[in-house]
Amino acid sequence: MKEIIKEEVKKKILEKFNVDIEVNVDEPPKIEMGDFSVNVAFRLAKELKRNPKEIAEELVKDLKVEGVKEIKVVNGYINFYLDYEIYGRQVIGEILEKKSDYGRGEKKEKIILEHTSANPNGPLHIGHLRNAIIGDCLKRILEFYGYEVETHYYVNDMGRQMALVVYGIEKFGLDKEKKKDHAIAEVYVKINKYLEEHKEEEEKISELMKLYEESLEKNEENEITKKFEFAVNYALEGIKETLKNLDIEHDKFVWESSYVRNGLVKEVIKRLMETGKVIKEDTYLLSLEDFGIEKKMVLARSNGTSLYSTRDIAYHLDKLRNADIVIDVLGADHKLTAEMVKAALKLLGCEKEPEIVFYEFISLPEGSMSTRKGRFISADELLEEALKRAKEECEKRNVSVERDIALGSVRFNIAKVSPEKPLIFRWEEALDFEKVGCPLIQYAHVRASSILREANDSESLNFSYNLEKEEKELIKMLDKFKEVIKESAEKRRVHILANYLIELAKKFNKFYEKCPILKSEYKRERLALVKATKIVIKNGLNLLGIKAPERM
Structure with a gap:
């Protein structure tokens, strides 16, 4: 309206x-x-x-x-x-007719959306969790809005961290009893500690990186490439298991080494060299002063091996060639790097540039984390704790949907906060059944389902009586769903939808408290409102990757 x-x-x-x-x-x-x-x-x-x-x-x-x-x-x-007789009939009629398609858009462009992309040197921690949940919710919203969306996980298999893991596996082996990504993290912590005490072995790490890149440039499969591929795949198996537990899937896992193998990294370095903006010192440096960036971008080491930044430019060049829109979900600490990549792409003649959704850090009240030192809260631990706490809450209320509540609480508590704001994950908020938590929304859906099961009448769209204030407010809130989807998709902000669902659940609860339904002379009209609310809550929760239970 x-x-x-x-x-x-x-x-x-x-x-x-x-x-x-x-x-x-x-x-x-x-x-x-x-x-x-x-x-x-x-x-x-x-x-x-x-x-x-x-x-x-x-x-x-x-x-x-x-x-x-x-x-x-x-x-x-x-x-x-x-005029609610006309307006109510239009809004509720459209919802009841379109059902799961209510609010769907008709955009046609293709988007490549990269999210999560954690280094395969250990499990996902709660910092990665914010990236993964923002990215997955955004994918669902953008697809619902009509875009063709292809999600990428960009695998950093060529950095120093993976060379450390490969060397660590050789030296210490792997604990086969542990979840695979956790076993890799254990090796990573051990090798970092070992190298602090044996600094003379640092050269072996540099040599491993050089040999791996040389093998890739020649497109060879040898012992070195097999060791790297084994280590990366071993970690990714564990990471994929965690993502599956979060109901998150990626369409493609793109290895950065693929751009060394196919020659695109060399092409990028050559073309950037030809711009006259590259200075050779101890390394090859790209001047970006023309773009207002004082810091120079390191393109390659003096021994000729490439760096993450160069490979990232090649990856973005490839994405921009294969999509109408490119979106990256990145931590706020990547802002300078992202600006450098954009500037380098302009030097290469790219007319488009990637859109970046930056998010601030997430932590638990206990404090910060470090993978290198082995001090981190893994996503697996967080999910385990969520299940334990959700089970306790469900037992108090004599309900048995703890996985839906646990996963919904974790996803929603992250999705509801604007990415620009730092987030402290608090259990009392995540599992709040009364005011701000996902269980409040899920329970509103359960309440609507229960009313509809109990009713023995079909619904009516004859809103010709004097509606109560709560009925009017609920109809307006249901109508707002389309506007919220549009805003969430176009602004690339999932918290807009999450916060709308909280408000919708509250409006529905007020309507339920103030307006009799099954014993009212307007029973059939109010049942139509209940059914429409159930549809919209389920649509909204689905777009946040959250189950809408029928019973609690």
Whole structure:
């Protein structure tokens, strides 16, 4: 309805004043003041040098909007009062007709979305968890909005960290009793400690990296490449198991070494050298001063081996050639690197650039983590704790959907916070059944399911009676779902949808408390509201990768 009001007001402004101006449609603080309000007369007053009240009154003189019963001017504001007999029938009718497709968009572009991409030197920790959950929710929302989305996990198999793991496996072996990514982490911690005490062996790590890259450039399969591939795949098996437990799947695992094998890294270095922006010191440095970046980008070591940054440019070049839009989900500590990659791509003549969704750090109240020192909270431990705590909460309430609640609580508690904000993961918030947690939304779905099971009538869309305030607010909130999907998809922000679902659950609970359903003379109309709410909650939770249980 907001979009319809906006378009009709814009048309009327063009017709009466020949001015093209953006119109914002807001909701007044109280429904008695109208369902929607427009303040455009105040902005037009400056341009037309007229009183805003006069402008507003002239605009509404013959303004008609389908589904609006009355339009009033109050102190320059234009307030719209909906005709719920028409509006309710339109909104609830559309939801009941479209069901799981309600809110779906029709975008056609292809997106390559990269997320998680943790180094395969240990298990995913809670920092990676924020990346993975933002990325997976975003994928679901973008696909629902109509985009073709291909998700990538970019595998860093060529860095020093993997050389350390390969050397560590040779020296210490692997604990075959442990989950594979945890066994790799154990080796990684051991080898770091060992090298602190045996610094003379550092050369062996550099030599391993050099031999691996030389083998890749020649496209050879030998003992070195097999050792690296074994170590990386061993870690990835454990990581994939964790992702599966989070209901997260990637379409492709793209190894950075593939760009050394296919020659794209060499092509990138050659083309950047030809720009005249490369300086040779101890390493090859790319000057990016023309882009306002003071720090130089290291392109290659003096021995000719490439660096992560160069391989990352090659990877982005490949993605940009194969998609309309490229999106990366990255920690805030990657901001400078991301700007450097964008600048290098411009030097290479790329007209497009990747979009970056940056997120701030996540921690537990206990504090920070370090994989190198073996001080971290793994995603596996967090999920295990979530299951334990969810089981305790379920036993208190005599319900048995602990996995749905545990996984939903972890995913939702991360998804609901804007990525720009640091996040401390608190269990009391995640498992909150009353105010801010996912169980509140899941329980609203269960309540709706229970009402519909108990009812023996079909629903009706005849909203011709005087609706209660709670019914009006619920209908408006259900209508807002399409707008929320659009905003979440176009702004690449999953917290918009998550916070909407909390508000929807609260509106539904108020409606349930204030408006009798099964014993009401408006039973069939209110059942339609219940059914529509159930559909929208389930659609929204699905887009956050969360189950909507039928019973609790």
